[in-house]
Amino acid sequence: MTAEIDVELHACIDFLETNTNCQQQLGSQIQQLLAQQNTEKVASLLVDTLIVAFNDPPSDKRTDHSYEESLEGCVQVISGFIFSNQVDRFKLATHLAQKLAQSEPFGPLRLRTVTRLYNSIPETETSQRLELFILNVQVASKVNMLQALAPALTRAEFFLDVWSPSKQDRRRFYQTITEAFDECNNETQAFEFHVKLLETFNGEGEDVLTGVESYAVKACKEAIRQPKLYRFDELLDLDAIQRLKNTKQHALLFELLQIFVSEKLEAFVDFVHRNPIYFEEAGFDYEACLNKMRLLSLASLGVEQSEIPYSLAAKTLQVEQEELEHWVIQAVCLGLMEAKIDQMRQVVCISFSLVFFLKSW
Numbered sequence: 001m002t003a004e005i006d007v008e009l010h011a012c013i014d015f016l017e018t019n020t021n022c023q024q025q026l027g028s029q030i031q032q033l034l035a036q037q038n039t040e041k042v043a044s045l046l047v048d049t050l051i052v053a054f055n056d057p058p059s060d061k062r063t064d065h066s067y068e069e070s071l072e073g074c075v076q077v078i079s080g081f082i083f084s085n086q087v088d089r090f091k092l093a094t095h096l097a098q099k100l101a102q103s104e105p106f107g108p109l110r111l112r113t114v115t116r117l118y119n120s121i122p123e124t125e126t127s128q129r130l131e132l133f134i135l136n137v138q139v140a141s142k143v144n145m146l147q148a149l150a151p152a153l154t155r156a157e158f159f160l161d162v163w164s165p166s167k168q169d170r171r172r173f174y175q176t177i178t179e180a181f182d183e184c185n186n187e188t189q190a191f192e193f194h195v196k197l198l199e200t201f202n203g204e205g206e207d208v209l210t211g212v213e214s215y216a217v218k219a220c221k222e223a224i225r226q227p228k229l230y231r232f233d234e235l236l237d238l239d240a241i242q243r244l245k246n247t248k249q250h251a252l253l254f255e256l257l258q259i260f261v262s263e264k265l266e267a268f269v270d271f272v273h274r275n276p277i278y279f280e281e282a283g284f285d286y287e288a289c290l291n292k293m294r295l296l297s298l299a300s301l302g303v304e305q306s307e308i309p310y311s312l313a314a315k316t317l318q319v320e321q322e323e324l325e326h327w328v329i330q331a332v333c334l335g336l337m338e339a340k341i342d343q344m345r346q347v348v349c350i351s352f353s354l355v356f357f358l359k360s361w
Contacts, residue, residue, distance in 0.1 A: 097135035107143030141180035302353030
């Protein structure tokens, strides 16, 4: 590495010296370090100063478009320096990404920067790409841009197959994504990755499962509580969930989950009668649970028979026959079934219920 500072690096240094207070005479320091061929220290100095420019910009520059453009130019120059010299690239990249995940100014640029770092890591360096991917998710969550990663997140399982991470890293991967979706109030996708996280604990002993009890409880409560979530029978295949039935504190939660998965409204009402204060204690909205159970019961009837008499449907849902059309329409709108109401014959004709196709129209 030559001791000369090229034009682009010189412009980057000028910008950083002008807009940060932590590195006076940055240019002369870098010139001296380059003369000593200490590229590692140069790269570290540039990264630390870039972090200050991101996280502690002058107050009048936080919404300055020209400042952001210059900052992006620095990102390009510094990342180019890191990946074209013999330095600890992964250490520097993760340090920069971790710091960018701690604050919000220039959100889109933060995400582009960490994505650039991720893409600069060779595909053969699977553990490093995994780490930078996790940091990408954390930055996207911090700056409220998680949707920008949607295409990549839909391929999460593919990436894990390629990376072949350890069990602990796989758990960290799922947990990061779950927490990110939680923070942006995307309950459906948070639940999806929450289940994947719990799957990694199948086959573990009691001591490990005890440590993830809170995750299992949360998954059960989310499955019951979420108004758009109706298929969650896979929870009963999870060791962490099954363990709850043998705990004094959460046995009722497990029982209620089983009712939502495989029973009808009658079993739900019986549970309520036996445990009248449980819903309030557990933080559930009883009316919301009742409505959800009615819809699940209707869908269950649709699995059992292709034509449901009004009388049977009303009895199962514990509503008047005049109210039945409302519940059928709700079930259809939610995608729980495809159905037609035959008022002349007083039956609900089912062609599809949940994932089970019974016949064509």
